[in-house]
Amino acid sequence: METTGTRRSLAGLLVIWSLTRVVLLLFVFKVYIFPGPDVTSDVSVIYQGWYEVLRTGTFPQDDVTWQYPPAAALAILSPALLFYLDYASAFFVLAFTADLAVLALLLCAGLRPGRSPRGTWVWTVGVPLLGPTVYARYDVMVTAVAVAALLAGARHPRVMGALTAFAALLKVWPVLLLVAARKRSAWVSAAVTAGLLAALFAVMMPGAFAFLTFQRDRGTEVESLGALVFHVARHFGWDGQVLLNYGSVEFLGPYVDVVSTGALVLTALAFGWLLLWRFRATRFLPHTLADAALVAVLMFTTSSRVISPQYMVWLVGLAAVCLCFRGSRMGWPVALVLAACLVTVLEFPVWFAHVVSSDTLGIALMFVRNGLLVLATVLAARALWRSTVSAAEPAPVPAQAARSKETSLPS
Template sequence: MSRRSAIGIVAPWCAFLLVHVIVAVSGWLLPSQPMGDVVLVYEPWSTAALSGGPIVGVTETWVYPQLALVPMLVAKILSLPLIAAMGVSGAYLIAWAVMVTVLDAIAFVVLLGRSPSRPRRLAAWFWIAALLLLGPIAMYRIDAVTVPLAVIGGLWLTRRPALAAALLTVGAWIKIWPGALLLAALVAARSRMRMLLTAAAVTAGVIVLLLALGADSEILGFLTEQTGRGLQIEAVAATPFLWLAVAGSARIEYSYDILTFQIGAPGADAVSAVLTPVMVVLVVVITIVGAVKATRGASFSRLFPPLALSLVTALIVVNKVGSPQFQTWLIAPAVLWLVLDRARAGVPAVIVLALCALTCLVYPLNYDALLRAEILPVAMLTLRNVLLIVALVVGIRALTRVPAHRPSTNRE
């Protein structure tokens, strides 16, 4: 291995470790408790499950798919030696940060390998920059567990399609969004039947396990729990209402049922109610466009990246929830686009980095001011939400411009 090649591998790894330390520590230092969900929600859930109490998703309906409890339990188990040996305060937070870093490192190994190509090195640096710009929210949420699974699954789609489908399905049973990557793969890849059968088998296994543990109506609780949610203040559709709140014509209210801030204003509930059907329609339309391209012979490397980004972005733009950690969803499709089609990935990658930076400026840095409906954070959030729409348009535009190579049947 040449010196230049060695530096090309060592430098990203040094940056990877440094950024993970910075992001982990910043969760303790920045305002608005960016790691609050981990200790205030995840740890009590895992403690209850391990101590014979209620098991979320099994004995009671839960807002997350059931496999989301697994990494929470793993972090709890990892924290026990820290507590026993040193009585470390915040042991669960430390265990969570270590777990996420290890998962990211595994995906980083798959991404870089021993002799990474230039697109893979660029994708690695992009991922590092995205984590740094997004800040602690990129680590201290359950979504952080799904990003490395999505990256590995996406990288293995052509060489190990069954294993890739299994990883993406597991990811979807932790947080739904990796299912968008699986859907894009089923449309764009030739081994779609193998992937579909694998995804069905993994899903069947999860359901059988949940039934054996005593779950019944709770199995799909993560879908039914979303129906009663109001319009969260960070959602794209909430942007006009935030400006009404600045003018004193709308309210920002806290929901103790789902532990989030929502819009209280005439028309907000109606907007919230229509968003999910619109999301379904948009996802179907994007999928149909991708399917048409696939049937006309579009290559996987050109079709999958814009289709994946468009589907994931649609889940964010047309969503009644706008949690800041949703921006982590965009990292995986951008990484995969850089690997598969670097020449056309520049603009989407820059947009994702800008979205990460703007999201961090809003949460956690200016979140208290946002809750007071002050103009500056509302303006920053508005810019972030407009940029999300731009990302969706860029993705769909790239999707419609994917060349189709229909085999010729009329040769002279």
């Protein structure tokens, strides 16, 4: 009976995954038009423009929208593998393939003894909640590498280190996967891999690290936590603007630099909390590596000056890995992340015009989405602390032993 139930559940999961992914492909290939601005233009215009530069052997050093570490060039150049398709079509197919790879990784992990298929369900449901943006950004490719790294962590620390380094050179944030790594081999492998790849890019392609300057000069993006200050302030006479700046829609004007600095302070405090947790943690369980990675990425995403919709793909991937482990306490934070995904697709692209204009609907969407992320961060951090730092709860006394003890007591 249990085997039959498992097979039915697996069949249902695969059917839902297949149907939702077909719908996403229909949207990115524009068989059907998704509401709001065209999310695929980043691929057909920006990515393809970078592709034309990168294929000449240099990074787009004069383009301030290029804000990615050097291995990102591989993701941008990858559509060349499908030379029989146009650039955008090839990119969408590869994004779909990365999505499929994550599904396969989670299925293999979730079906092992002592594991759970919940993580696979999180990925299956979470990705389509974000709409076609998932297949129109290369973040799903980065997430696939990050998921592989986390799942390899317990048994193969060197593999985890190498994959983490490669993912971090694709888009920086996966370096946070190492926050709970205890084996020295994972850190050594990550350092060696990162050093070799960085040196290779620096020697072979000029401008490999120009992105560091461009990232430093970014402002406060309209979807970020700090942007709520200006969304509200616009209704009280704040004299500022909303403009496309450094590749994203940002607030420009008085006090923006103060709020941006505040975001950096929050990020520094998050880093401090993670250091404190790392020094205080005494219990490292099989799921701790994944739980800590989710907490770290939640903290740095929520406190960032920019919260682009595709950032939610990272959280869905890490949340899925957490729930592959039966002992993970991240159930509520994961549920909040999924709810935030649903609100995210409403604020971008469906009602992005309302967000940009800071009207009532736009402000409400941003308060709800960012509020869900803040709450998920707090609950996840609390759960991680309690499971690894707080004094262990006393083990329950078996019923038979308790009865024996009672009969031995004097009357």
